[in-house]
Amino acid sequence: MISDLTRERFAALESFVDKARKKSRDPGRWLVLTHDNPDPDSLAAGWLLVRLLHHAFKLDATLGYGGLVGRAENREMVRALGIELTSIRNLDLSRFRHFALVDTQPRTGNNSLPEATVPTLVIDHHPQRRATSQVPLVDIRVDYGATASIVAEYLLAAGLKIPHSAATALVYAIRSETQDFARESAGPDKALYDEMLPRANKRLLGRIQNAPLPLDYFATLRRALESLQTVDTLVISHLGDVEQPDIVPEIADLLLRLEGKTWSLCTGRFAERVFLSIRTTNPRAEAGQLMRRLVGRRGKGGGHSMIAGGWVPAKTDVEGQQRALAERLAKALRKKPEKIVPIILDAEE
Ligand SMILES: [Mn+2]
Numbered sequence: 001m002i003s004d005l006t007r008e009r010f011a012a013l014e015s016f017v018d019k020a021r022k023k024s025r026d027p028g029r030w031l032v033l034t035h036d037n038p039d040p041d042s043l044a045a046g047w048l049l050v051r052l053l054h055h056a057f058k059l060d061a062t063l064g065y066g067g068l069v070g071r072a073e074n075r076e077m078v079r080a081l082g083i084e085l086t087s088i089r090n091l092d093l094s095r096f097r098h099f100a101l102v103d104t105q106p107r108t109g110n111n112s113l114p115e116a117t118v119p120t121l122v123i124d125h126h127p128q129r130r131a132t133s134q135v136p137l138v139d140i141r142v143d144y145g146a147t148a149s150i151v152a153e154y155l156l157a158a159g160l161k162i163p164h165s166a167a168t169a170l171v172y173a174i175r176s177e178t179q180d181f182a183r184e185s186a187g188p189d190k191a192l193y194d195e196m197l198p199r200a201n202k203r204l205l206g207r208i209q210n211a212p213l214p215l216d217y218f219a220t221l222r223r224a225l226e227s228l229q230t231v232d233t234l235v236i237s238h239l240g241d242v243e244q245p246d247i248v249p250e251i252a253d254l255l256l257r258l259e260g261k262t263w264s265l266c267t268g269r270f271a272e273r274v275f276l277s278i279r280t281t282n283p284r285a286e287a288g289q290l291m292r293r294l295v296g297r298r299g300k301g302g303g304h305s306m307i308a309g310g311w312v313p314a315k316t317d318v319e320g321q322q323r324a325l326a327e328r329l330a331k332a333l334r335k336k337p338e339k340i341v342p343i344i345l346d347a348e349e
Contacts, residue, residue: 001191006153009139013121013154016137017057028097029060030120033088035104035111036067037245040077042103043069044148044173045123047083048155048166049102056158062096064088066112070244076211077172080204081165088112103147105140107131109300110309123150126302127288142304145181145189148173152192167199172208179253183306216243224251224266228343229326232335235261235343238322239268245275249309252277265329267322273311274321278329280306294328 021027032049034042046063053061063085069075078085093114100121104111108129113119121137125144132138144150148170155162162170174193177183181190220239229236235255242248248268255264256279264279276294278287288303291310295301301310315321327337 001195002153002157003188005141006150006157009137010154010157013137014057016120017059027057027059029062029095030098030100031091031093031096032061032063032100032102033104033111033113033119034063034065034085034102035108036065037070038065038067038074039071039103039176039246040074040169041146041148041173041177043074043077043083043085044166044169045102045146045151046085047081047169048148048151048162049100049123051166052151052154052158052160055160056155062086062091064091064112068244070246071250072211072213072217073176073208074246076208077169080207081169083169093117102151105129105132106135108302109311110302123147125150126304129302141188143187145178145183145187146170146174148177149189149192152196162196162199164199164201165204167196168201168204170196171200172205214243217247220247220268221251224255225345228255228345229340230261230343231330231337231340233261234263234265234330234333234335236265236326236329236340237267238319238326239266240318240322242268242270242275245270245273245311248275249277249279249307252279255279256281263329263333265326267325269314269318272314274314274318274325275311276301276309276325278303278308282306290329290332293332294325 030053032046034046050061050063053059065085066088099119101119102123105122105124107115118134122132122135123139125141125147127142128140141150152170174189223239224237227238235258248266252264252266262281266277268275278291280287285305287308291301291303291308295310295312299312330337
């Protein structure tokens with residue numbers, strides 16, 4: 001369950017903390033930061049890391065996030081499990097001596113750590129980025145389905161018990177991140193999942209997965225279905241303005257389930273940015289790299305093999321911009337952009 005790698009990385013963190021304590025009696029405060037608009041994996045990983053810093057090292061640690069917790073399920077997760085977290089807008093960063101990033105890395109454009117700040121610790125399962133090489137403590141494992149699984153192993157390595165609420169968070173993080181193991185073969189996560197599942201609170205899990213959805217969710221869903229387009233095996237939907245950016249990946253996931261389609265693209269505008277999500281059923285694809293090419297130098301993006309997200313600054317003509325992005329993706333996938341056509345859902349009577 002606890003790999004040698006985890007023991008090694010935990011020991012490195014432990015000796016870092018020991019050394020810092022020897023240097024000054026005040027070890028300083030830690031800020032653990034999720035990526036912006038945090039998903040269940042980022043929330044669970046951050047929450048578990050704060051727990052580790054508190055209980056294993058008696059450190060003062062705070063969980064922070066950028067953007068907003070938008071998706072109804074994620075809001076319910078925070079509420080039902082009592083996850084304490086603070087928007088970075090309400091934090092004075094000068095109060096913290098150490099920063100840790102979970103499920104994200106420095107300068108990826110999807111977290112709110114100031115670009116000039118080098119974090120002390122990065123734990124992630126996305127491919128390593130260049131700026132991460134300056135970080136003293138790095139644990140990146142792309143073979144893990146969820147970052148939260150890596151952090152959970154640290155807790156076990158520290159000899160700490162994982163309480164029911166944390167086990168519930170971990171189970172939900174693994175489920176949602178891997179789509180119940182349908183996506184990205186979650187190898188090392190499986191054993192941990194099996195051990196944690198009996199400890200998870202099923203009633204709360206059910207409440208999170210079936211969280212009440214606001215009316216604007218259904219309004220956006222209708223827009224998504226009205227604006228469906230396709231070329232070959234690619235399905236596309238442009239949402240226009242959205243109430244919260246998390247709806248973009250959520251719709252991209254849904255579109256990928258359309259029979260006969262192996263790629264999906266969803267776009268939507270929020271706060272002067274056009275957000276994009278790409279999904280594919282091909283585990284050997286490189287959606288993350290594709291996304292980075294798509295957003296170019298003006299935007300930011302990244303991801304794994306089958307899922308990717310990013311954003312570009314919104315132009316005045318958002319519709320034209322969304323169309324251009326879809327055409328570029330089609331071209332990159334060797335599909336003819338001029339053959340993108342609407343999908344009309346009205347079935348013949
Ligand atoms: Mn993740």
